[in-house]
Amino acid sequence: MRTSLPVLVAAAAASTLVLVGCASPEPAPSGTTEPAALSCEDTPGGSAVDSVTVTGDFGAAPAVDFPEPMKVDATQRAVVIEGAGDEVKPGDMVNFDVSIFNGTSGAMVSQTAYSGGGWGAIEVNDTKFIPGLVRTIECVNEGSRVVSVVPAEDGFGDTGSPDGAVAPGDPLVIVADAVGIVPSTATGEPQPPVEGMPTVKLDSDGAPTVTIPDTDAPAELKLATLKQGTGEPVQEGDSVTVQYQGVNWRTGEVFDQSWGRGAATFPTTGVVPGFSAALVGAAVGSQVLAVLPPSEGYGEAGQPSAGIEGTDTLVFVVDVLSTSR
Numbered sequence: 001m002r003t004s005l006p007v008l009v010a011a012a013a014a015s016t017l018v019l020v021g022c023a024s025p026e027p028a029p030s031g032t033t034e035p036a037a038l039s040c041e042d043t044p045g046g047s048a049v050d051s052v053t054v055t056g057d058f059g060a061a062p063a064v065d066f067p068e069p070m071k072v073d074a075t076q077r078a079v080v081i082e083g084a085g086d087e088v089k090p091g092d093m094v095n096f097d098v099s100i101f102n103g104t105s106g107a108m109v110s111q112t113a114y115s116g117g118g119w120g121a122i123e124v125n126d127t128k129f130i131p132g133l134v135r136t137i138e139c140v141n142e143g144s145r146v147v148s149v150v151p152a153e154d155g156f157g158d159t160g161s162p163d164g165a166v167a168p169g170d171p172l173v174i175v176a177d178a179v180g181i182v183p184s185t186a187t188g189e190p191q192p193p194v195e196g197m198p199t200v201k202l203d204s205d206g207a208p209t210v211t212i213p214d215t216d217a218p219a220e221l222k223l224a225t226l227k228q229g230t231g232e233p234v235q236e237g238d239s240v241t242v243q244y245q246g247v248n249w250r251t252g253e254v255f256d257q258s259w260g261r262g263a264a265t266f267p268t269t270g271v272v273p274g275f276s277a278a279l280v281g282a283a284v285g286s287q288v289l290a291v292l293p294p295s296e297g298y299g300e301a302g303q304p305s306a307g308i309e310g311t312d313t314l315v316f317v318v319d320v321l322s323t324s325r
Contacts, residue, residue, distance in 0.1 A: 040087060040089055040090070040138065040139035041139065042077075042139050043075055043076070043077035043135045043136070043138075043139070043148065044074075044076060044077070045076055045077060045078050046072070046074075046076035046149075048070060048071065048072040048076050048149040049072075049076035049077060049078045049147060049148060049149045050078065051066055051067055051070075052064065052065070052066040052078075052147050052149065052173060053065045053066070054080045054145070054147050054175055058081050058083075058143065058144075058145050058177055059097065059114060059116065059177060059179070060114055061099065061111065061114045062099055062145070062175045064099060064101060064147075064173065064175055066101075066103075066106070066149075066173055068103075068104065068105065068106045069103060069104040069105075069171075070103035070104070070149055070171050070173060071171070072103075072149045072150070072151050072171055073151060074151060074154075075131070075132050075135045075136075075148055075149070075150050075151065075154045076148060076149050077135065077136055077146055077147070077148040078146065078147055078148075079140060079144055079145075079146050080144075080145040080146060080147055080175070081143075081144060081145035082141065082144055083140065083141035083142050083143025083144035083145075083178060084141060084142075084143055085141050085142025085143045085144075085178075085180065085181075086141065086142050086181055087139060087140070087141055087142075088124060088137055088138055088139065088140055088141070088142065088178055088181060089124065089138070089139070090124050090125065090138055091123065091124060091125065092123070092124050092181050093121045093122070093123055093124075093181065093182040093183070093184050093241075093263060093321065094121060094122065094124055094137055094142075094178055094179075094180070094181055094182065095117070095118035095119070095120065095121045095179040095180050095181075095182050095241070095322050095324070096112075096118055096119060096120075096121075096122070096137055096176050096177055096178055096179055097112045097113075097114050097118055097119055097176070097177040097179060098110075098111070098112055098119065098133070098174060098175065098176045098177070099111045099112075099174070099175045099176075100172055100173070100174050101172065101173040101174075102165065102166055102167075102170055102172070102173075103149060103150075103170060103171030103172055103173045104167070104170045104171065105170075107165070109161070109165045109166060109172070110165075113324075113325075114177075115324055115325050116324070117179070117232075117322070117323065117324035117325065118177070118179035118180065118322070118324050119239060119265070119324060120239050120240075120241045120265030120322065120324060121182040121241040121263060121265060121321060121322050122262070122263075122265070123184075123262045123263065124137065124138045125262070128261075128262050130154070130155060130156075131154040131155075132148065132150030132151075132154035132155050132172055132174065133150075133174060133176070135148065135150075135154065136148040136150070136174050136176050137176050137178050140178050141178070142178055142179070142180050142181060143178065143179075143180075144177075144178050145175065145176070145177050145178075146175070146176055146178070147173070147174065147175045147176075148172075148173070148174045148176075149171060149172075149173055150171055150172040150173070150174060151171050152168070152169045152170060152171060155170070155171065155172045156168070156170070156172075182241060182263075182321050182322045183285075183321060184206070184243070184263065184321070185205070185206030185243060185319050185321075186206070186226075186227045186229065186243075186285055186286060186287035186319035186320065186321070187227075187229065187285045188227035188228045188229035188230065188283070188285040188286045188287065189227060189228050190226065190227055191224075191225050191226055191227060191228055193224075193226075194224040194289075196213065196215065196218075197213075197222060197224050197289060197291065198210050198211060198212050198213060198247070198249075198289065198291070198315050199211045199213075200226060200289060200317055205259075206243070206319070207243075207245070207257075207259040207260075208245050208259075208317040210245065210247045210252075210254075210315055210317060211252075212247070212249055212252045212315065217249045217250075217291070217293070217313035218291055218293065218313070219293055220293060221274050221277060221290070221291070221292060221293065221296045222290070222291040223277065223278055223288060223289070223290050223291075224288070224289045225282070225286055225287070225288055225289075226287040226288065226289050226317070227285070227286055227287035227319075228283065228285075228286055229282070229283040229284050229285020229286035229287075229320060230283060230285055231283050231284025231285045231286075231320075231322075231323075232283065232284050232323060233281055233282065233283050233284075233323075234268065234279050234280055234281065234282050234283075234284070234320060234323045235268075235280065235323070235325060236268055236269070236276075236280050237267060237268060237269055237325065238267065238268055238279075238323045238324060238325045239265060239266070239267050239323070239324050239325070240265065240266065240267070240268060240279055240320065240322070240323045241263050241264070241265040241321045241322040241323070242258070242263060242264060242265075242279070242318050242319055242320055242321060243258050243259060243263050243264075243318070243319040243321065244256075244257060244258050244264065244316055244317065244318045244319070245257040245258075245259060245316065245317045246314055246315070246316050247314070247315040247316075247317075248307065248308060248312055248313075248314060248315075249291070249312065249313035249314065249315055250309070250311075250312050250313070251307070253307070255303075255306040255307055255308060255314075256306060263321055268280055272292070272296065272297050272298065273292075273295075273296045273297075274290055274292030274293075274296030274297055274314070274316075275290065275292070275316060275318070277290070277296070278290035278316060278318055279318065279320065282318075282320045283320070284320050284321065284322055284323055285320065286319075286320045287317065287318065287319050287320070288316075288317075288318045288320065289315070289316070289317055289318075290315070290316045290317075290318065291313060291314075291315050292313060292314040292315075292316065293313050294310060294311055294312060294313065297312070297313075297314045298310070298312075
């Protein structure tokens with residue numbers, strides 16, 4: 001059984017994304033520290049990565065062969081296909097496809113769908129995501145395919161992966177396609193505010209501050225486009241990368257957000273109904289304001305761990321950064 005990709009790419013100490021309730025398909029990345037280096041420092045090659053054979057076209061699942069077990073003391077990387085796009089730098093959001101193998105057994109651990117648009121985006125920051133993956137994709141050009149051999153120290157260390165697919169001490173072999181750099185905020189054209197909806201102000205980094213109106217919460221789902229993007233519309237079942245903030249209408253307090261933590265990637269089917277409705281049909285680059293009555297959120301049970309009661313209306317501001325299927 002293959003491990004879920006988000007389990008592999010997120011740092012080991014991950015918090016739960018409250019959007020999806022009790023069981024998130026994507027543990028949210030941990031930490032808020034900025035990348036240690038702001039300039040690129042190429043990951044070196046070596047005999048271990050030179051022993052890996054990778055064939056196939058960029059954007060398609062690769063054929064990968066390597067001797068087992070792999071032995072490596074530090075992450076090594078080689079460029080298989082040189083892209084012509086911009087360089088992926090620390091702190092960038094990059095959309096990618098990836099195949100991850102257990103370097104001891106040779107077994108495939110996880111692989112994205114290679115459906116043409118990349119799996120989703122992560123921040124190039126080794127304090128938030130597995131260092132070996134970050135060192136695989138940083139400082140290469142968009143359009144590049146790279147292969148790396150990653151020691152346990154830069155992978156799952158002495159704990160292994162949660163499902164045991166990667167045992168303590170196992171190295172990883174990673175083949176990644178750097179599909180493209182993704183904006184960290186919605187880039188669409190601002191739209192006129194909708195009367196009766198919460199107001200949203202953005203700081204210099206794009207993070208929202210939501211003000212709840214002094215009125216009763218609406219009884220039905222309300223959606224408004226704050227910025228109109230020009231990218232591909234999100235379809236049902238897509239994997240979507242977003243920045244988001246959730247505010248409780250009753251308290252006016254933020255109960256969950258990706259800001260300061262890193263953009264989140266999840267399927268439209270993996271979130272509460274009203275959040276999914278805000279995503280489906282939205283063009284990439286858009287910012288959407290959604291007001292969810294309880295029936296479109298957590299229902300009568302609420303979400304006590306987030307201070308959400310069964311009668312609470314929720315407000316989300318969502319920046320749609322990328323989508324893939």
